[in-house]
Amino acid sequence: MISFGMTEEQELVRDAMRDFAAEVLRPVARECDETESISEDLLQSIWELGLTSTQLPAEFGGGGEPRSSVTNAILLEELAHGDAALAAAAVSPSLFANAIADFGSQAQKERYLPHFCGEKFYPASLAVVEPGPMTEPLKPRTVAERKGEEWVLSGSKSSVVLGDQAHHFLVLARNDDQVDAFIVDRDAEGVTVSEQELTMGMKGLPMVGLELERVHVSAGDRLGEEAGCDVAQILNGTRIGQAAVMLGLSRAVLEFCVPYSKDRVAFDEPISKKQSIAFRLAEMHIHVEALRNLVWQAASFLEHGEDATRVSRFARTYANEHGLWIADNGIQVLGGHGFIREHPVEMWFRHARTLSVLEGTVAV
Amino acid sequence: MISFGMTEEQELVRDAMRDFAAEVLRPVARECDETESISEDLLQSIWELGLTSTQLPAEFGGGGEPRSSVTNAILLEELAHGDAALAAAAVSPSLFANAIADFGSQAQKERYLPHFCGEKFYPASLAVVEPGPMTEPLKPRTVAERKGEEWVLSGSKSSVVLGDQAHHFLVLARNDDQVDAFIVDRDAEGVTVSEQELTMGMKGLPMVGLELERVHVSAGDRLGEEAGCDVAQILNGTRIGQAAVMLGLSRAVLEFCVPYSKDRVAFDEPISKKQSIAFRLAEMHIHVEALRNLVWQAASFLEHGEDATRVSRFARTYANEHGLWIADNGIQVLGGHGFIREHPVEMWFRHARTLSVLEGTVAV
């Protein structure tokens, strides 16, 4: 049944996240950006929302609630409305934990999931992006070679979120034409974690690079073990997640520009009374609304186990095209004030550009 | 020396063509479009402007004036300001004649050029486009096979302008990786000229398809004979020509919309006083001015024998991107009136879309 109505529960989640984003995330966003860090306290207080653990199976200590990609998209929009970088940080352990929950063998679930159900923030991450121009998430250059009972991984990854503190990485690697995900411990021999990468935006979400020099992992560390996993489905989750974050960011821009343009007087009236401004706000709204529908559709397909490949691409493509436009025009609406770091729009401009090119950094 | 000033002679040409376009072309454009034809009388009266013959060498009966691609770009802009289809028809014999003048052997020049220096309109055309999706002008599927002293041509062409009456065709064909142009007489065995093609716009410029079934031409009919020719340079001339026509068309849209929007009252004032309209007119003007510079640059490179490949692509790419936008927005400025065939903007919309996808139909 095609329907656009949130459940009551989803409305509650939305409201709670909206409040949290406004009260906790937005006030510290600028500081996190300028210091290029996120405090342990903040990560812990986000952790206590239970974003990761609530939807993990009860048998491993989770809340046992059925995972809803749609609900996750809703909450990501709200968190990203507070700040895109902190939103991504907030749900980053899910990048790893949900892949294990979805595709892990029983042994893998038993081993890893309980970590994500504890009281303390437990970082772990996904490694998709590789250095060099252009990104082909499903065609990694990192290789996994089977040697007897082991896999040997070699390659480089970049943009691994919270990789400075992650305990485990889920690394996409290629064995001939087959792409798999491998669980790699931070301390495994041959793994080098780089200094924090310096980026244009999303600086409250520390990222690192990984060098994998003939890293040996056991056959049991291939996600899903002998069954393998559906890497495309994992990537669809991240494409939707990034689109949801772009959605929240875009709405933040619009909602900042509306009152600003009503207050700001030029040529004897509020600039909001100029069609060049008013129509631009309308255009932002049009694309925010449309993007939300695309995100919801893709999340719904993913949630129901339908093939979400096309719809995820649509959400991500649209999010980039219009999210970048909206963030750019947020600056233009503010004019000179958009260019200085007193207002958040310049930060959102940097966030949007950064978010648009990083794959695998946030998921629903 | 980088300079943007027309010579006095160019200004004279511009003014003369502007008048001709306004007095002769624009008044009949709608009728030519609705009847999908161009009258012999009109072709003859255009012929008498000497657009083709003036710049052909005196030894073959031409005016002997040095050919100036820049001047041709200027005159095409003006003619297309009258009507894009009729502008293309006006200079169509040059597609063939100038290629002969530039790359033909002495024998070829002696044989063909005098036809274009007579008092009567002499149609001949270039065959670039092929049926099927997407166009790769420099990678034709039509093949030319060398058999002893002959070439055997096989393939299909479409969008051959004035092909219903052309005496000769210059056909692009491939021999392995080598692309050449071949002079094919209309009456050659194996040549089938289709019924007039029915198109969306540019209907005052009748076009046909060609079927070439093992058409034998002599070795002397390869353009340039043993020396061959620079097909890329011929195509650059057409890319610039099409950009120049798009430029004239775009300016026509703008110049129609300006007075219209000042006259048209809605919500108690001329719509031109709305920023949504006024800024759109400004945007049209910005792109018209920029496109003219690109066209002039490419024509100037071509004229001076410099490599015009990149700059021609820039002109054509920009012409399509912004010409299509301008023609589309011409309709929007007129609203409902833009949709009816009383005003020319709907015709220009069709012209622009048609022009944007046809290669080799007009040249500087």
Added chain:
Amino acid sequence: MIDFTPTENDLAAFEHARAGALICRKYARYYDEHEEEMAPETLPETDEFYANHPEIPPPGAGDTSMLTRMARISMISYWGDYTVRLRRESGGLGNAALEAAGTPEQKKKWTGLCLSMAITEPGCGSDPSRVSTTAVLDEETDEWIINGEKIFVTTGIRADAVVLWATLDKSAGRGGIKSFLIEKGTPGFDVPHKEKKLGIRADDTAAYVFRDCRIPRANLLGGDESVARKDSGGFRGVMKTFNMTRPLTAAMGLGLAEASLDFTREQLEAAGIELDYMAGFGTQIAAAERFMRLEALFEASKLTTMQACWLAGEGKPNNMESSVSKAHAGGAVRAITQGCIEILGAMGVSRENLLEKWTRDCRITDIYEGTGEIQRLIIARGLLDYTRADLK
């Protein structure tokens, strides 16, 4: 709940519409090239079609709601053709207005007729408050006397009667505008010509002229009461209609855009071009990437249109969403058809294919029922909490 998966019953309804649309498409080119003819009320295939394709039951409790489904079915029907229908809906835009604002007596009398709606005048465009057609009450005969000209009257030739916008008092602006029911054949009501257009050529868009045309007092839509209740008069009645018609207008254009995408996809596939939806940005052949962007744009517009209808079905306010869907679709169909032509090249502008026709037909989407600019005004006012006077 948020869900995007149609039920079996929904799918059957969509398939039904598509099968019918395919038949209509066979006639699409003919009636475009023969604009002087009217597309027939029913096609030769119509009876056989309905005999072989039993009616699909209306949505049940678990199905997609009626209006949401209707949005999708409209897209699919127009995917076949803009004008040709298996069986023409008997009503026009005026019927919706009658439904929304008519008195019980009026509904009883006029519902069976095809009613066009005449708003636009040569000088008024998207600004209905500038209506200058006048209605003057002749107290002696209890008749309205109508004078004025109307253009762009959709279904204007086929309609049996018209819902006409006229002003009782020009100085009252918007407040003075009322709607009147007028039958064809009434003395003083002329239909001088069918408009010649860029697209939707088979559609009978007409011009109407009224010269001292007299109609009974009872033909004021909504009855005399509508004159008394100043701020809930005819204008608002029609605006209410627009809340339903805007997304459906969007859906009509989107059907043509979807047809364009389907045609282009087939051609790309035939040419051996793969569409890899997992590929990274920039790594595929440009035509494929461009095409996927157009698909994303379509999908966004499709969902947004269905959402506006879904809200209406839920009885929720959808004024903003209606305008969003209309503005979005208006821009999307322009971009999609242009993009498909650019991708396909010369075959995109050939009249041997329908893509060039869809391009012309759907260009109306951003114009009628309020241009994209009018929709953006409505949206901006909503965002800024501005009145009509605050933002013009």
Added chain:
Amino acid sequence: MIDFTPTENDLAAFEHARAGALICRKYARYYDEHEEEMAPETLPETDEFYANHPEIPPPGAGDTSMLTRMARISMISYWGDYTVRLRRESGGLGNAALEAAGTPEQKKKWTGLCLSMAITEPGCGSDPSRVSTTAVLDEETDEWIINGEKIFVTTGIRADAVVLWATLDKSAGRGGIKSFLIEKGTPGFDVPHKEKKLGIRADDTAAYVFRDCRIPRANLLGGDESVARKDSGGFRGVMKTFNMTRPLTAAMGLGLAEASLDFTREQLEAAGIELDYMAGFGTQIAAAERFMRLEALFEASKLTTMQACWLAGEGKPNNMESSVSKAHAGGAVRAITQGCIEILGAMGVSRENLLEKWTRDCRITDIYEGTGEIQRLIIARGLLDYTRADLK
């Protein structure tokens, strides 16, 4: 004649600029990351550079004209970096205003100083007629008393003095605005801080505060006469300056866009992606086609900017063309840097490369010296033959 081929002499000048720019680029990242520091007046390499790179003779009769060449040289210099220079120009925007509107005495006294220009106020943005900083003449002491705040003062820290816009009479709007020359260190003239910005961080954009700041009567730019001649006063003087500065501002942004394209081209080539300029539409890898579109946009903007300067050099009116070049470049640099990031992916936003910095730096192009919206207003007024009152 219409010609686009630089002469040998032109090329030597461009090469000279490029060699210098390459040195500046080495410092670009450092001063971006250390915004609290000021980029130095000269670099360690400066003297050696000028020793090894003899000055290029000014344009001769057959060369590209001075102003046209200057546009291209600006692009090339900014291609190195937005802020770091081999040797800083001693002047600021205020020097151009002095040159355009100063009296001979003023020119003599102030030309040697670096003059910033202070127009924008916290509440006035792109609307200089809303200037609320006041200048009141104290007839007794023959001094002007200045009060108000200014923001976004380019070279505001480095400047020795400022050309300040202030109003003599708010009720006179634009007509009441005059420019004043004020030296740093004058009591009542404070420079509270350097602005923290998205980009051009090393550039010393400052805020100024004036509190009962007294300056000699003779510091009114253009002298007392400028008060008398109402309609050719300070405002027009500065607008005249803008006619020269708009295309040069465009050129500065375009230099950064060109740097972005050059970097992206290198990366594509290194990745083995061929750019085929003869290829048909849609047939290449998407990144290549996208890239060529960005190149075309750059080229269009480059030529348009040079044309505006060429007109100035010919002594021809260039008001429209100046705005066209500024509006075009403002949009082009936004699109080009965004496109390059999208093409390159993660490396595009990494601070290991300069692309992300160029993206931030050039974002100012569409904002200062009149936003893109202001330029479009000017262009639309020109097209429609409208006054400022006709189109707001």
